[in-house]
Amino acid sequence: MDLSIIIVNYNTIELTKQTLHSIFDKKYNFIYEVFVVDNASTDGSVDMIKTEFPQVQLIENNQNLGFSKANNLAITLAEGKYILLLNSDTVVLEDCLSKSLSYLDAHPEIGVLGCQVILKNGQLDHACKRGFPTPEASLYYILKLNKLFPNSKRFGQYDLTYLSDQEVNQVDAVTGAFMMVRRGVIDEVGGLDEDFFMYGEDLDWCYRIKKAGWKIIYYPEAKIIHYKGASNKKKKVKIVYEFHRAMYLFYKKHYNEKYNAFVKGLVYMGIGIKLAISTVVNLFKKRGGHDDQGKPKDTK
Structure with missing residues (x-):
């Protein structure tokens, strides 16, 4: 198995359907499997997946376990050489998966690869290439100095505004909306930290992986669309x-x-x-x- 794709779903039936179609409606030159971990949805997601995507390996939780625990459940069952965490509100664009796999195969020193993530308005989702949120980096970010001086390595060290969106770069972290991880890396550092219910688990994972000596790469040749904010109108x-x-x-x-x-x-x-x-x-x-x-x- 070349690739195991893991999607966590919680009451996003239409978005999840769109994401699955963006995967299955393409032809590939590699072997893959798709897991959907449902966190006790009540919107008919489970029935939809069973009916329209019988090839999906569906894990049904009886409660909302959060993002980290849900992904870890599938990771333990996954057989792929690479594991892809993919948000349920994304669309995988043409050749994204093939290009990502080829790049990882050609660069064994890479532990994690993230693609270029485009928001529904056509702008870059800056979370797809980030520095770690040190106190200094966070202060500059809160003060919006990164926007005043986007080409400054000092002031733009959190969202890496000084790095070109169109060039391959080594970064501190990529977003969990699309995070392709080498299986051997997971065996070495472990899965997602389940203390994080949602948010922060991707940063934590990248921190541990980079600390273990692996490279984390932003790879803009591969692209997805991220319908960020589409699944909720108001924050709970x-x-x-x-x-x-x-x-x-x-x-x-x-x-x-x-x-x-x-x-x-x-x-x-x-x-x-x-x-x-x-x-x-x-x-x-x-x-x-x-x-x-x-x-x-x-x-x-």
Whole structure:
């Protein structure tokens, strides 16, 4: 088996159907399998998959286990030389999978490959090539200095604005919306950290993989469309909470011993303040009926 594709679904029946069609409607020169892990959807997703995509290996959970646990369930069953984590709100464009596999085969030092991710408005999803969110990088990002000085390596170190979107580059992390990982890497560093319910698990995985000596590559020759925000109009309280909890978990796990008490205090205080502000803003948006175009990983 060359490739195992894993999709986590949670009440995104039409988006998941679109994603599966974008895979199965193409012909390939490699052997692959597709897993869909359903986190107790109530929108008919399971019946749709059984009826329209009987070739899918369907895992039905009786509760929402989150993104990390759901993916790990399929990873343990997957037989592919490479494992692809793919969001349920994406469309795989022509030759994306073939090009990614060929590039990984030609470069055995690469542990993780991410493709170019295009949003529905045609712009780049900057999460597809990122630096790690160190306190310094996060500060510049919050102050939007990356937008004022996009060509600066210092100010653009989180979303790597100084790197060309059209060139292959080694990066710190790629998005879990499309993350192709070498099976041997997973055997070495382990699966996704299940402490992360949603958000942050892709950054954490990339951090561990890079720490183990593997390269993480942004490969723009392969492309997908990401309908980011299409699956939810308003963020639920749990989504806002889990996003900020992931920030806390990542810092505590990887940076807690690297910085002094003053820096750590500022970081954790900043996360708490941001959580409070985001919660209040989200409540006002719900009352006002405005659409929220936030990250769609609540579909996990």
